[in-house]
Amino acid sequence: MPETPDSEEPRETMTIPKLAERVGKSRTLIHRLATNPAEGWPPPSFRPGSSRPEYPVAWFDRYWAARQAGIRQGRRTDLTDPPTAE
Numbered sequence: 001m002p003e004t005p006d007s008e009e010p011r012e013t014m015t016i017p018k019l020a021e022r023v024g025k026s027r028t029l030i031h032r033l034a035t036n037p038a039e040g041w042p043p044p045s046f047r048p049g050s051s052r053p054e055y056p057v058a059w060f061d062r063y064w065a066a067r068q069a070g071i072r073q074g075r076r077t078d079l080t081d082p083p084t085a086e
Helices: 018-023 027-035 056-069
Strands: 013-015 053-055
Touching: 013 018, 013 056, 018 053, 018 056, 053 056
Parallel strands: none
Antiparallel strands: 013 053
């Protein structure tokens, strides 16, 4: 997975619903990924007066591209006959 950003320079951020809309997935999936420590998401930032976590868009784009590249389609096992013992 991509490294989490170390610098505190201003950058574009989005909330989980906006990130979900960006990639065409559910908010639930993105929230589950964001709250799973194994996924390596950076700590969220919060706008003044808001309780909605926001994440860097550039980091998310790299993360999502790497995640999608690692997904492989499964192989159906119900279409072949089981091996016979001879």
